Amino acid sequence: MPAPTKKASRKKRTLRVARKAPPESADRVLVVDALVKRFGEKTAVDHISLQVRAGSFFGVVGPNGAGKTTTLSMVTGLLRPDEGTVRIHDIDAWADPEAAKRATGVLPDRLRLFDRLTGGQLLHYSGTLRGLDARTVRERSADLIAAFGLEDAVDRLVADYSAGMTKKIALACAMIHSPRLLVLDEPFESVDPVSAANLTEILERYVAGGGTVVLSSHGMDLIERVCDSVAVVVGGKVLAAGTLDEVRQGETLEDRFVALAGGRKAAEGMEWLHSFSD
The missing domain is CATH 3.40.50.300 (P-loop containing nucleotide triphosphate hydrolases)
Known part of the structure; x- marks a missing residue:
């Protein structure tokens, strides 16, 4: 050989x-x-x-x-x-x-987010839009914020996020309803x-x-x-x-x-x- x-x-x-x-x-x-x-x-x-x-x-x-x-x-x-x-x-x-x-949870190309909301507000909006009750949204938001390391950014406008941080908050929003x-x-x-x-x-x-x-x-x-x-x-x-x-x-x-x-x-x-x- x-x-x-x-x-x-x-x-x-x-x-x-x-x-x-x-x-x-x-x-x-x-x-x-x-x-x-x-x-x-x-x-x-x-x-x-x-x-x-x-x-x-x-x-x-x-x-x-x-x-x-x-x-x-x-x-x-x-x-x-x-x-x-x-x-x-x-x-x-x-x-x-x-x-x-x-x-389905979606992270699309060319992200278009409501970037005049804070990260926390965007997560709350995403969960509510998916029909989750307020308590579930709060609990899941807290878990996602910790998992994605967003603690220091959750009260800032998404418009002020870096590209990488924007991807992370968008993915968290895609997962909040457990698709x-x-x-x-x-x-x-x-x-x-x-x-x-x-x-x-x-x-x-x-x-x-x-x-x-x-x-x-x-x-x-x-x-x-x-x-x-x-x-x-x-x-x-x-x-x-x-x-x-x-x-x-x-x-x-x-x-x-x-x-x-x-x-x-x-x-x-x-x-x-x-x-x-x-």
Whole structure:
């Protein structure tokens, strides 16, 4: 047998042990069937289908403009599909949107919060909007504020928060009604490493307790570290989906993603860049 190449050895060393995916017998919390979304003549999402089982930490990866955010927006009721269906905990998300939203917590891309409220007021508003009584809102708000490390910011206007703090209060608002499914679009973007580790632990505990997370991210290392299943979306289509090991096929997720997505450019030319202006 030939000796392994340096490239193969590197892949073997960096391949992470995948988190165990839920069994096939687990309930399907999210079923996306042949979703299509067009903007004029451009098809942003082209018959995407996905299945996510209860207790899964499911990652969605893809290059910029791949259709990830558009897909998640249709899943969460923020954007109406042109074709296809979304079922959340066996509820048709567009036939019965109120019931579907009760089962879902959402952290959307391009956050739009009521930022003239304080963090505490925003949590109270979110809980009340979800139909929780005042006592439950107070108790859960206190738990979330402590868990997310928001004690020093709870009485400040959200408009004065940093990008990372804004992500944390938005995620706390998404979780206050204890949804079955969390759909998170780039939840760790602009979040510092310490806060990211804290958020990851909170989400892992949520999944261990029976919750389900679907998140999109450009961070392949993050997806490989926390997710048990993944879908690769390119050009509005799912090119690969399944458990992390099924999609990786013995490679790192980054290498497998690049192989599927293509588009890597050879670093040639631009010799002028080495002729410095001074």
